[in-house]
Amino acid sequence: MPILLGAIADDFTGATDLCSMLVRNGMRAVQLIGVPEAGLVLPDTDAVVIALKSRTAPVEEAVARSLAALDWLGRQGARQFLFKYCSTFDSTEKGNIGPVADALMDALGCDFTIACPAFPETGRTIFKGHLFVGDLLLSDTHMRHHPLTPMTDANLVRVLQRQTRRKVGLVPFDVVRQGPDAIRARFVHLRAEGCGYAITDAILDEDLRRLGAACSDATLITGGSGIAMGLPENFRRAGLLRATAAADALPSIRGPEAVLAGSCSAATLDQIEAFQEVRPALRLDPLRLADGFDPAEAVAWARARTGEGPVLIYASAPPEQVRAIQDRLGREQAGTLVETAMAAIARGLVEAGVRRLVVAGGETSGAVVEALGVKGLVIGPVIDPGVPATVSIGREPPLALALKSGNFGARDFFTKAFRVMP
Numbered sequence: 001m002p003i004l005l006g007a008i009a010d011d012f013t014g015a016t017d018l019c020s021m022l023v024r025n026g027m028r029a030v031q032l033i034g035v036p037e038a039g040l041v042l043p044d045t046d047a048v049v050i051a052l053k054s055r056t057a058p059v060e061e062a063v064a065r066s067l068a069a070l071d072w073l074g075r076q077g078a079r080q081f082l083f084k085y086c087s088t089f090d091s092t093e094k095g096n097i098g099p100v101a102d103a104l105m106d107a108l109g110c111d112f113t114i115a116c117p118a119f120p121e122t123g124r125t126i127f128k129g130h131l132f133v134g135d136l137l138l139s140d141t142h143m144r145h146h147p148l149t150p151m152t153d154a155n156l157v158r159v160l161q162r163q164t165r166r167k168v169g170l171v172p173f174d175v176v177r178q179g180p181d182a183i184r185a186r187f188v189h190l191r192a193e194g195c196g197y198a199i200t201d202a203i204l205d206e207d208l209r210r211l212g213a214a215c216s217d218a219t220l221i222t223g224g225s226g227i228a229m230g231l232p233e234n235f236r237r238a239g240l241l242r243a244t245a246a247a248d249a250l251p252s253i254r255g256p257e258a259v260l261a262g263s264c265s266a267a268t269l270d271q272i273e274a275f276q277e278v279r280p281a282l283r284l285d286p287l288r289l290a291d292g293f294d295p296a297e298a299v300a301w302a303r304a305r306t307g308e309g310p311v312l313i314y315a316s317a318p319p320e321q322v323r324a325i326q327d328r329l330g331r332e333q334a335g336t337l338v339e340t341a342m343a344a345i346a347r348g349l350v351e352a353g354v355r356r357l358v359v360a361g362g363e364t365s366g367a368v369v370e371a372l373g374v375k376g377l378v379i380g381p382v383i384d385p386g387v388p389a390t391v392s393i394g395r396e397p398p399l400a401l402a403l404k405s406g407n408f409g410a411r412d413f414f415t416k417a418f419r420v421m422p
């Protein structure tokens with residue numbers, strides 16, 4: 001069966017977030033880890049989201065991987081394409097949102113698309129082109145200290161314009177509120193002005209549903225998971241999507257439990273603090289890793305404790321510590337060092353029998369899932385907005401996984417996740 005929607009996500013937790021949004025809106029979705037090798041048998045699905053680790057990759061690599069994903073999705077019959085990036089528009093000065101979106105538009109022969117990272121359920125709203133997180137402009141939040149993608153400008157028209165040769169315009173709030181026809185009319189106007197992109201204001205879910213309806217004929221849409229909210233309804237209205245029972249059903253996976261955290265985001269730091277109050281936690285020091293600390297020691301520490309419940313291994317640190325470590329090791333080198341250690345620890349834990357794993361951080365999740373040979377994920381019930389329970393496909397034995405975006409989840413996420421994972 002051809003798929004309806006083909007999506008490319010620039011990190012692994014972002015892909016899971018998008019799948020969760022589609023499933024919650026009645027569309028079956030499967031997440032694949034990278035472009036699959038020939039022969040992978042897909043479960044029956046309406047949407048496929050290819051998870052890449054391209055958010056912070058060199059621009060040429062991010063573009064090449066995204067185009068390969070687009071090509072594969074096109075060959076599965078996708079009628080519409082979505083480029084999913086972070087709801088906080090995480091990007092470096094060089095990209096990769098603009099360059100990847102440009103390349104996808106060129107490949108699809110499409111001259112206009114929207115850019116909408118809004119996700120009101122998690123506090124991400126856009127007003128007059130400015131991205132807010134909760135009550136603050138993006139640039140006033142902890143995102144200005146992100147280890148890899150510090151965001152110091154909340155004006156998305158300006159941020160995207162720095163990353164693309166196409167002109168960037170705005171669909172303002174008063175137009176979005178008038179509904180799909182007014183939004184489409186604004187698209188026509190922006191196109192006539194020579195714009196290739198429109199940042200779209202959105203404050204409530206209903207704004208995202210209006211935008212979704214306005215994009216029913218768009219070949220390519222770009223944004224956060226929020227923009228996907230209205231898309232299943234377009235396919236339903238066109239008679240292409242049938243109601244399916246329990247789009248979020250998962251098999252049960254039993255076994256020892258562990259949490260790995262490489263995210264330094266405020267929400268994760270809070271969740272680590274809460275977990276430490278009830279269960280054992282081990283901190284990995286990147287400077288010790290650089291001096292040759294063997295990840296096997298962390299695995300041995302965990303093995304001795306997993307019998308009684310989940311344990312946590314984390315590298316996460318507050319901004320001033322991260323800065324000091326980056327000054328010593330370099331930003332990318334510090335990130336790679338921690339990710340490589342987390343990947344080795346994940347392998348060691350699974351060899352030691354761990355079957356239920358929570359991972360915090362998009363880049364960290366990418367490193368862990370690749371190291372474990374996971375080829376894809378079936379999406380289950382929501383733990384907290386943007387983070388579903390999942391079960392791996394393409395590896396034996398299957399693992400129960402929750403891949404948490406750094407910024408998502410309530411304070412008790414690390415214990416709650418294991419209660420929701422079947």
Ligand SMILES: Nc1ncnc2c1ncn2[C@@H]1O[C@H](COP(=O)(O)OP(=O)(O)O)[C@@H](O)[C@H]1O
Nearest residue numbers: 147263265315317335338339361362363364406
């Ligand atoms: N103590 C630390 N110092 C420097 N970098 C770190 C530290 N701990 C983790 N990192 C790196 O920071 C990055 C966090 O990114 P990510 O995993 O995507 O988290 P988030 O989802 O919060 O953005 C990773 O590359 C990780 O390896």
Ligand SMILES: O=C(O)[C@@H](O)C(=O)COP(=O)(O)O
Nearest residue numbers: 013014017086087362405406
């Ligand atoms: O859109 C979002 O906020 C998430 O889906 C996402 O991409 C988060 O990325 P990380 O914070 O790097 O996990």
